[in-house]
Amino acid sequence: MSRISDRYKQLEERGRVALIPFVTAGDPGPAVTVPLMHAMVEAGADIIELGVPFSDPMADGPVIQRASERALEHGISLRDVLAMVHKFRERDTSTPVVLMGYLNPIEVMGYEVFALAAHEAGVDGVLTVDLPPEEADDLLSSLRPRDIDPIFLMAPTTTEDRMQRICDTASGFVYYVSVKGITGAGHLAIGDVAAKTAEIRKHTRLPVGVGFGIKDAKTAQAVAQVADAVIVGSVLVKRIEELRETPEEIAPAVAMILSSMRHAIDLI
DSSP states (O other), X not given: OOHHHHHHHHHHHHTOOEEEEEEETTSSOTTTHHHHHHHHHHTTOSSEEEEXXXXXXTTOOHHHHHHXXXXXXXXXXXXXXXXXXXXXXXXXXXXXXXXXXXXXXHHHHOHHHHHHHHHHHTOOEEEETTOOGGGOHHHHHHXXXXXXXXXXXXXXXXXXXXXXXXXXXXXXXXEEEOSSSSTTOSOOOHHHHHHHHHHHHTTOSSOEEEESSXXXXXXXXXXHTTOSEEEEOHHHHHHHHHTTTSGGGHHHHHHHHHHHHHHHHHTO
């Protein structure tokens, strides 16, 4: 059983909805990321999504685009991100870590080389935004023997046939993008999210995480009533951007946002 599956089993036994924060590795500087990861766990994060900086993050809005740019200014590479996960594992051997990014850096490294390095670093899942399941066989054949879960996105426009294909291919959890468009954009319509998550559950027993459009404790709580995981990114990355000149303030500030969300989610 993968660390992600094990974590969801623990959460289900406790009747708890997962809180999954996203931050970009190396933003605003390489020394910030690992302490921030530990602070997020202490604030109630159940799984961490760690963004791999990329020069053309097509699914990301301006906030996360700028985070990638700041990280790339420091030369942060995929190998650097794996080194951060390895450092995180020196203290935390149980919190699952999912790498979220784009296919190009993985292709450059090579699927087998990447999968082995990711396994040795302690990565538990990989979400490649621009890799559809129809073209993922080579990566999947490298990840699965290392117990690394391939995670795929679904959108409001995903058809039922494609939904089944994604559910058949994914493991760990399914990531439902709750709004049309890029990260940080759009209005969250909880009724629509509830209907879509119910539809997804007809096709899979995997947990369903919902991300995009979650901006505060109120929206986190609303999503938690219809999903197995609340995934939050842009609001955290925006706070990091605001505090980039005082990096020592970043971990406490992000932890405060997550703590308020964790409290609200646990009230349902």
